[in-house]
Amino acid sequence: MSVLAFDYEDAKGNVSTREVSQWSDDGWLLTGICSSDNRRKTFRRDRIQVVHEGGDSLKPISMPQHLVDRAIAASKTRSDSLEILFTGFAKARRAELEAAAAESGMRVCKTVTMGLSFVCGGPTAGPTKLRNAQAKGVPVLDEADFLKLLETGEMPE
Known part of the structure; x- marks a missing residue:
């Protein structure tokens, strides 16, 4: 190619x-x-x-x-906006990240769904939720990757 x-x-x-x-x-x-x-x-x-x-x-x-x-x-097959799920963050930090995602036009989900664009995993993310997302082909980001996505529009790999 x-x-x-x-x-x-x-x-x-x-x-x-x-x-x-x-x-x-x-x-x-x-x-x-x-x-x-x-x-x-x-x-x-x-x-x-x-x-x-x-x-x-x-x-x-x-x-x-x-x-x-x-x-x-x-x-x-997808909605007009990206869907993101946050897991493994302290309640206050998760609320801040969810607000930033919503402000940038993303939809915040609470569970792994078929339309999920990606998961942002924090320091205490549970392995079951992460495995479930990866099994469905959903990329898993850490907080730094998510913040870079907000800043640049690029999703690091």
């Missing part, structure tokens, strides 16, 4: 050009090896402004049809 270059807008409204290789797309999240630091990163598809072709050639192209098809299918 070739290098995919695109313009990405982070949560603060900053737009930068990103390049990823070995990428995959589920219609909601785009994941690949980022050329700037050679680390696997995940990007929210709704924050991709323009897709480009080739590494140095930044000529805009249309979104490939298979990506469009996946996005349409994903929009039918």
Whole structure:
């Protein structure tokens, strides 16, 4: 698979050009090896402004049809907002994190559901809830990853 270059807008409204290789797309999240630091990163598809072709050639192209098809299918099975579950945090800290998530447009869940986008596990997260989420393919973040997601729109891996 070739290098995919695109313009990405982070949560603060900053737009930068990103390049990823070995990428995959589920219609909601785009994941690949980022050329700037050679680390696997995940990007929210709704924050991709323009897709480009080739590494140095930044000529805009249309979104490939298979990506469009996946996005349409994903929009039918997911809600308009990301869903997050917080577990393993002290009550006051959990309330702060839930408020930050809600303020950024996320829906806060109390249990692992089919529409869950990710889980944020704290220092006392129970293994059963985390295993249940991972079994359903739901990414598990720690607090630092969640805060980075709020700040940049990127979901660390």
